[in-house]
Amino acid sequence: MAGDNFMGQSSVTASAMLRRRGRVRAALRLCLGVVGAALIITGGAFLWRGFRLHAACREAETAEVLDIRVDVGATGRRHATLKQIAEFTCRQHIRMAPELREGEDAVNVLRGLELAISVRDAGGVERMTGAYPTSFTAPHDAGSVTIADSPPMPVGEYSLVVNVVSPAPALAGRPVRIVSGYDLCGIEWMGAAVEILGGAAAVAIGAIIGGALWVSRRRPSEGP
Structure with a gap:
């Protein structure tokens, strides 16, 4: 009987730990998803401003x-x-x-x-x-x-x-x-280049985070 009680308690503890880990993973995925989306949105804004500044420089040059x-x-x-x-x-x-x-x-x-x-x-x-x-x-x-x-x-x-x-x-x-x-x-062109490169990097990192999250969510359902 004592052994059965011990086994039952161990099973409950293991189940609680698994649920806790699942909640931690879900929270981590949510945080990473928010970060990835923020990077993509911010990077898009930087790209838009950078290309606008580049076009304005070309117009001002002539x-x-x-x-x-x-x-x-x-x-x-x-x-x-x-x-x-x-x-x-x-x-x-x-x-x-x-x-x-x-x-x-x-x-x-x-x-x-x-x-x-x-x-x-x-x-x-x-x-x-x-x-x-x-x-x-x-x-x-x-x-x-x-x-x-x-x-x-x-x-x-x-x-x-x-x-x-x-x-x-x-x-x-x-x-x-x-x-x-x-x-x-030249400073004007440099500002446009920094905006474009920074925006492209942010969008790329956000897309990588999003892709990693998508792959991690599909893996459990693709098992044997």
Whole structure:
């Protein structure tokens, strides 16, 4: 009788331990499932933001948010609108590009020119200024010179005024292009890459956890 009681108690204890282990495994599966789902959702959000930032970088790299023609062969003022589309780039520039004939370069044909540029927001606050010539004026390439350079302004529309104080005789009747665009220094692309790689890693880890849980749940039912 004592042996039977002992065996009965051992059986009850073993059964309780099995039930406890089953509950622990179920709780562990639930926690892992939550972690896997969270990783997939978070990774998806990172991927979406990364691809959006990458697309925005590509757009900003080639965007010209201002493109006007100004007669710098005579004094006067010209008004225009600058439509700002990005504020995450390292710098923003305004450049002047005269139409050059064979053998000409931008600096020589602009000799004698004095102009000032002012960019203001809707409230009249001056956000960006430029002038030609200035101490930093230098050719950007064979056909243009940078006349303003600053951190990018917030997204929106701005009013721009070009004031030709002293004309360039060589450009009489030959309007010059004044354009504005963005300078990307690489940090912007790095941010997009980090978001994409981090998102892809999170989705992959979440998928691996999900796959492992699915396999572990099927194993008991596939026995002999």
